[in-house]
Amino acid sequence: MPDYQAILNTIYSEAIQASDKGIVASYIPELAHIDINNFGIHLRTSEGKNFGVGDYNKLFSIQSISKVLALSKAMELVGEAVWDRVDVEPSGNPFNFLTLLEVENGIPRNPLINSGAIVISDILVSKLKNPKDDFLNYIRDLVNDNSVNYNMDVAQSEKATGFKNYAAANLLKSFKNLNNPVEEVLDFYFHQCSIEMTCSQLSNAFYLFANNGCCLRNKLHINDRQVKRINAIMLTCGFYDEAGEFAFEVGLPGKSGVGGGIVALLPDKFVITTWSPGLNVKGNSKLGMLALEQFTTKTKLSIF
Ligand code: GLN
Secondary structure (H helix, E strand, O other), X not given: OOOHHXXXXXXXXXXXXXXXXXXXXXXXXXXXXXXXOOOEEEEEEOOOOEEEEEOOOOOEEOHHHHHHHHHHHHHHHHHHHHHHOOOOOOOOOOOOOOHHHHHOOOOOOOOOOHHHHHHHHHHHHHHOOOHHHHHHHHHHHHHOOOOXXXXXXXXXXXXXXXXXXXHHHHHHHHOOOOOOOHHHHHXXXXXXXXXXXXXXXXXXXXXXXXXXXXXXXXXXXXXXXXHHHHHHHHHHHOOHHHHHHHHHHOOOOEEEOOOOEEEEEEOOOEEEEXXXXXXXXXXXXXXXXXXXXXXXXXXXXXXX
């Protein structure tokens, strides 16, 4: 086994010296005051060994990273029917881009951009008895930690300012690709995005995608074929219009969020999570991208 702790320490101390740490997302007012100097990395191997450096035990807003977890729950509940309502092609556009949605008759390009994730939220609102409670319990199962929670201030902040998400939901509704009321679906979506986790909790949450669909509590949530599909979608769509760049630099399926988190994984080997809230112009964590590029280069562990 490589000396993971030494590798993480080196990567951390190199990346933290970057003169440009990016910019903290401010379009969600509640996220704007997060200290840009936070930086943590956590690695969980498939044998259950954990390695961490920096702020890997501090909570942050997982934001769009939640889209992968919502997708896996929707696939668990309705299987292939997900693909009647959302496509699996990279969008090549920002996460909140609306033009394609109109041109393509209300079928979002993929489930990891906002419009696609809003369709997934609609499926969960239809299928779950108590959507917010049931989804949170699902996440707690994955993480193997009942302390995981929504951040109500972040959810409220987005509810008050998420105009483009209202626009996307209304467009979806006009194309009959939203079954529940716009307000109800977005309330769920904003809560889902507001979930807070630490790097180590996120590594645990994504363990099932490196472990054939079985979570840390030993429950089988999705089958091998569904895991393959979710990992493929992360690789091709997990970083919006920078998915090609992430595959090129890092070479792992992964997902970013505007809270500054990135989770990436190598099936049967490891899950790695980084958090640094400064974002590049595409909305992906600047130091996170740097650190992960170094990680797969130094360990030679990528899918390529
Ligand atoms: N909640 C954010 C939004 O809808 C998520 C975006 C992101 O993390 N890329 O705008």
